[in-house]
Amino acid sequence: MSEPRPDLPPAAQRALAEAEERRRKAEAETKPLPKELGGRDGPDPARYGDWEKKGIAIDF
Secondary structure, three states, rough: OOOOOOOEEEEEEHHOOOOOOOHHHHHHOOOOOOOOOOOOOOOHHHHHHOOOOOOEEOOO
């Protein structure tokens, strides 16, 4: 847990502490995603805009 910042009002310090607690709980609750079977190799096309397969442009 980070040190409380004395330059902030008490309400802001409480808000920061609550947000940090929520982040810790969210990290503890995240489950790893299952491995995709039969998917594309390489970078994610939605992220990199690479909508082609074997030189042919595809659309979905």
